[in-house]
Amino acid sequence: MSDDCLFCKIIAGKIPGRKVYEDDAVYAFEDINPQAPTHVLIVPRRHVATINDLGDGDAELAGRLVLVARRIAAGRGLAESGYRLVYNCQAGAGQTVFHVHLHLLGGRNFTWPPG
Numbered sequence: 001m002s003d004d005c006l007f008c009k010i011i012a013g014k015i016p017g018r019k020v021y022e023d024d025a026v027y028a029f030e031d032i033n034p035q036a037p038t039h040v041l042i043v044p045r046r047h048v049a050t051i052n053d054l055g056d057g058d059a060e061l062a063g064r065l066v067l068v069a070r071r072i073a074a075g076r077g078l079a080e081s082g083y084r085l086v087y088n089c090q091a092g093a094g095q096t097v098f099h100v101h102l103h104l105l106g107g108r109n110f111t112w113p114p115g
Contacts, residue, residue, distance in 0.1 A: 002047040007099035011045055025061060026068050028104075037107030038076055038083070042069050049098040051089040069104045078106035086114075 001008045010017035011027045018030040020040050031039040042065050048054060054062060066085065073083045083106035088095040 002099070005047055005099050006097050007041075007043050007101065008047050011043070021068055021072055023068075026064055028068060028072060031103070035103075036084075036105040036110075038073075038078060038105065040069075040072055040104040042072070042102040042104060044100055048100045050095065051087055051100060054100065065100075065102045069102055072104055073106060076106065082106070082110075084110050084114075 001012060006015065009015040010029060019027070020030060021028040021042075025045055026042060027045055028040050028042040031041050044061055044065065046061075048058070069083075069085055070079075073079055083104060086103040086105065087100070088103075
């Protein structure tokens with residue numbers, strides 16, 4: 001945990017968040033500024049600032065984030081219609097909270113290339 005990290009505070013219950021899922025390694029919650037009808041953030045419980053800070057030993061955690069996203073998407077009926085998973089790494093790519101997080105977006109059509 002990082003004392004100054006917004007997502008660490010949400011995970012710890014110090015700041016309210018709308019929890020969607022949790023287990024020993026992963027926590028998921030609704031984005032407060034949704035960009036689609038479904039916009040869930042899936043984060044590791046352990047503070048990791050960016051994708052660049054993940055190591056070879058984090059392969060299982062990285063995979064777990066994707067599998068949790070798949071599970072949430074299926075539970076919301078998005079598996080057949082489709083959904084998008086997005087990681088932003090560093091400010092230049094749009095990362096605004098420096099705690100690794102996977103965006104699960106669904107419930108509308110998306111274009112390519114993205115923004």
